[in-house]
Amino acid sequence: MSEFVDDRHQLLHVLRNPDGTFTRFLEDPHTPPSPDPSLPILVLTKDMTINQSNNTWLRLFLPRKALERPSNNSKLPLIFFFHGGGFIYPSVASTILHDFCSTMATDIGAVVASLDYRLNPEHRLPAAYVDAVGHSTGSKPALMIG
Template sequence: MSEFVDDPHQLLHVLRNPDGTFTRFLEDPHTPPTPDPSLPILVLTKDMTINQSNNTWLRLFLPRKALERPSNNSKLPLIFFFHGGGFIYPSVASTIFHDFCSTMASDIGAVVASLDYRLNLEHRLPAYEDPVGHSTGSKPALMIG
């Protein structure tokens, strides 16, 4: 018969800190970016900082075929992807989301911008709103280029 766990922190493998944040004991597998066009891969990826003080960033996914097409000034669609996880788990670099965005960029032929945000276990609410402020105009716009 299974044991009853009455402490949800034990079940989630986290430790509650006195300031209301949490420390995680388990990490999910991460995939590093691959920005080198000389690599034989279908999608190039690059990490870009949005806000260094909040540690918010995004990962861009560019299909290789965009580099190989003739220069006719055609534009690629842009897809913004916000990873799931209930604002507590995992990140853009998590292998499951990296692979999903790579497949989407390759199959659709679009640039995918996967935005990372501060998670609520390490940061107090409403930390997840950090990247949203840039799109609503309440914070300075992100300039890429």
């Protein structure tokens, strides 16, 4: 018989700190962005702040092939990616998400905008939804890599 877990924080592998923030215990290695086109990489990435007061941002993934095309004003598809994780894990900078979005950008030949949002339990729902809508309403008039 399984034992009932009374403490939801224990179940979620988080510890509530005295200041109201939480420490997450799942390992979450991060990958930094790589915007330098001189690097031998398949995808260029750049982080952009969307809302400083909420500390929300996005990571853009641009396939290198887009830079190697002749300038004929051809446009790439844009994919908005909202990561999973039950609104408590992970970050857009997480290596697993970075690698997934890089592969998607390369395989599909699209620009991928991986959107970060405030996480639970520090920021209760609907904060993540509000952040997603804020990203999509064009808080930044132009998003460019370079």
